[in-house]
Amino acid sequence: MTTHAGENSDALRPEDPRELGPYRLLSRLGRGGMGTVFLGQDPGGRRVAVKVINRELAGETAFRDRFRREVNAARQVRRFCTAPVIDAELDADPLYVVTEYIEGPSLERAVAERGPLPGSDLEGLAVGVATALAAIHGAGIVHRDLKPANVLLSATGPRVIDFGIARALDAADGPTRTGQLVGTPNYLPPELLRGEPVTPASDVFSWGCVVAYAGTARAPFAGNTVPEIFYKVAHEPPKLDGLDPSLSELVGAALDKDPRKRPSVQELLARLVGHTDPNPALIAETVQASWHVPGAPPVPPPPPAAPAPPVATGPARTPAGEP
Structure with a gap:
């Protein structure tokens, strides 16, 4: 099941949930053999990818056991160069896993x-x-x-x-x-x-x-x-x-x-x-x-700094009241 983050998304269908746990679902990102991926939003406004498992799979005890083991292991993966697992529902229906939403094309x-x-x-x-x-x-x-x-x-x-x-x-x-x-x-x-x-x-x-x-x-x-x-x-x-x-x-x-x-x-x-x-x-x-995103325009160089104001070079002035 692939998260097509940053690519074209589709509107939610009538049968799609609007909320799962604390997450509000905004649109569909994709669908695969395991389930459907939604663009979601957490209570703080952060966007996330919510992957909801197909009910026919979720109904199999052996699958649920394997899914629980794999998601728990995936939550231990360090964040660099990955889309880390943020949350998951491993017991109640529907099963789902929440990952960081990555903005960008595949x-x-x-x-x-x-x-x-x-x-x-x-x-x-x-x-x-x-x-x-x-x-x-x-x-x-x-x-x-x-x-x-x-x-x-x-x-x-x-x-x-x-x-x-x-x-x-x-x-x-x-x-x-x-x-x-x-x-x-x-x-x-x-x-x-x-x-x-x-x-x-x-x-x-x-x-x-x-x-x-x-x-x-x-x-x-x-x-x-x-x-x-x-x-x-x-x-x-x-x-x-x-x-x-x-x-x-x-x-x-x-x-x-x-x-x-x-x-x-x-x-x-x-x-x-x-x-x-x-x-x-x-x-x-x-x-x-x-990193430079392939196909993106190059980042323009910063504008040159404004020239410093000229420094007076005349004779030093003695503050009033001093000899």
């Missing part, structure tokens, strides 16, 4: 409308998403559904959303649940297709796919049908033609079919920023300070 939309990200923007995107993964993995969870639609380009840098929640849809028989694919075919790691455990290395693979898309405007494993895409993910090398040479080798390493051969997120950051022991919190601050 990477998917930005690239579709404006084409590949240029050099420094692409590097900032690669660093920002890797930093978000460091925060997510630091909380002991795996994103599992990292894709361009789940990366929002905010004024303070790329922000990753919906981390960990896809796990609640998992079934014991692999990457589908009641016939529904859990994840997006072009960005799924091959080990998931093989029925192997999903680990942080799986997110590294998806990171490589996202950066390749951002830099070329196409997925590295593209096809006309889901079986064709799956075959390419599992057996063929990625198509990275046109990707910035400074990133091509690292992205290729992240897309290794064997998760044991992929770099870790810390290794991604070390190679991206040129530091052997990168600090994700400090990197997040640097990304925020240097």
Whole structure:
């Protein structure tokens, strides 16, 4: 389920709730396999994204248990380069989770409308998403559904959303649940297709796919049908033609079919920023300070300071009453 924050929203429908807990709902932001995302407002006037779970899912005890575990884990994720979880209803109906509202287009939309990200923007995107993964993995969870639609380009840098929640849809028989694919075919790691455990290395693979898309405007494993895409993910090398040479080798390493051969997120950051022991919190601050929203007009330089008034240079005057 993706939050399309900053993109076109739709008016509430007659069947939609107007309030959930302390949150007033303002409009619809999107809908996915897990539920509907609304733009909401808290009592203090802050805007939030409220993700309401479909009732047919919420009625399943196993799903509710998984959802509770995943949301509680997601609440431990540090805030840098992510859309943090603010609140959640995990017991009463309807189930929902509240996250920070991120103003800005998704990477998917930005690239579709404006084409590949240029050099420094692409590097900032690669660093920002890797930093978000460091925060997510630091909380002991795996994103599992990292894709361009789940990366929002905010004024303070790329922000990753919906981390960990896809796990609640998992079934014991692999990457589908009641016939529904859990994840997006072009960005799924091959080990998931093989029925192997999903680990942080799986997110590294998806990171490589996202950066390749951002830099070329196409997925590295593209096809006309889901079986064709799956075959390419599992057996063929990625198509990275046109990707910035400074990133091509690292992205290729992240897309290794064997998760044991992929770099870790810390290794991604070390190679991206040129530091052997990168600090994700400090990197997040640097990304925020240097980020320029792709496609936005450059910030004009400040106007020159007014010249200082001239300083009198005549002979010093003696105050009255003094010799």
